[in-house]
Amino acid sequence: MEILFVVPYAPNLVRTRPYNLIRSLTKRGNRVTLLTLWTNEEERADLARLEQQIHRVLALPMPAWRSLWNCALALPTPAPLQSVYSWQPDLLSLLDGSAHFDVVHVEHLRGSRYALYFKKQGRWPVVWDSVDCISHLFRQAAVSSESFVGRWRSRFELKRTERYEGWLAGQFDKVLATSSVDGQALASLNGNGAVERIAVLPNGVDVDYFSPETAVSRQENVIIVTGKMSYHANVTMTLRLVNDIMPLVWARRPDAEVWIVGKDPGREIKALGQHTAVTVTGTVPDIRDYIRKAAIAAAPIAYGAGIQNKVLEAMACAAPVVATPQAIAALDVTPSRHLLVATTPQRFANALLELLDSPQRRRQLGEAGRAYIKNRHHWNNIAANLEAIYRELIEARP
Secondary structure: OEEEEEEOOOOOOOOHHHHHHHHHHHHOOOEEEEEEEEOOHHHHHHHHHHHOOOOEEEEEEOOHHHHHHHHHHHOOOOOOHHHHOOOOHHHHHHOOOOOOOOEEEEEOHHHHHHHHHHHHHOOOOEEEEEEOOHHHHHHHHHHHOOOHHHHHHHHHHHHHHHHHHHHHOOOOOEEEEOOHHHHHHHHHHOOOOOHHHEEEOOOOEOOOOOOOOOOOOOEEEEEEEEOOOOOHHHHHHHHHHHHHHHHHHHOOOOOOEEEEEOOOOOHHHHHHOOOOOEEEEEOOOOHHHHHHHEEEEEEOOOOOOOOOHHHHHHHHOOOOEEEOHHHHOOOOOOEOOOEEEOOOHHHHHHHHHHHHOOHHHHHHHHHHHHHHHHHHOEHHHHHHHHHHHHHHHHHHOO
């Protein structure tokens, strides 16, 4: 198939969904043209490497001033800021007018204006991959975020995002979401009129890249938490781990350490590093080195949407995971078999202590978690399901 894949940010190892879908579709014999934006030289280099692996990359820079200008123009309108943040109409001029594609795939609310452009053209079926239901995320963040800016922004954007996402859900040939929770949330915003258009396409893991390393010994007292540390949901998660859960752990295991691994930690996260048992790394060359060395991966997520990649990646590396129900809502896992699940700080601390005290239990959970990932979240299988969606749309066209 000839696939036009539009992503409003550069796909890379951090933006794992478009990066791995594009590569997997290519490996399966499809020709993928990527239309995207980059914001710095690091992202530009990411795209240059990706261009060596796929059919074609068409990209333009997206300076911060333009995103801010887009948002300023949208403030007095009903459009959510996310829907205009990455709008760069010059990007569309990179396409040859005679180009032919079998299907157009556009990712995220930030890419929705591009999806609407291709829908208006009417030349090819359009798949809009919402990824997560942003309204569902904002609704939770407005109440639970420990970041004042995060709460304020979520409350400001919530109503306009609900209206816009509900309308978008009925506009395209197919709408994708990473979980049934997000798919149902989108359908409800549309009055359930778009139920037949919505399909669940979960995230996967590169199980060859994220894998255990037998030559590396795990440090038996280390608990790791990962994620982009400027993202409000990750900030809330990490603050709750260190401030609410770890004091209960340290009361029994004062030797326990916490590694906070992820890019762009803000003032609140950096301050946690003042504790002698807490290490804040910031950006690291290879996150796998840290996951493979930690005894336990913690994901005490208070709110979120879609699939938590941090959980998938830890399980793929055979790290035993302790998580909240919110962190695994999109997964078909069995608690106590694939990972441990805890609902309160005390129960979370008890689960961490259980694993700190039992190397055998840690090994058992780690092996079961990796087996689950290989069976249920292999990118090749997910790409095959996406191909089936494309074919159904193509065959339905006149």
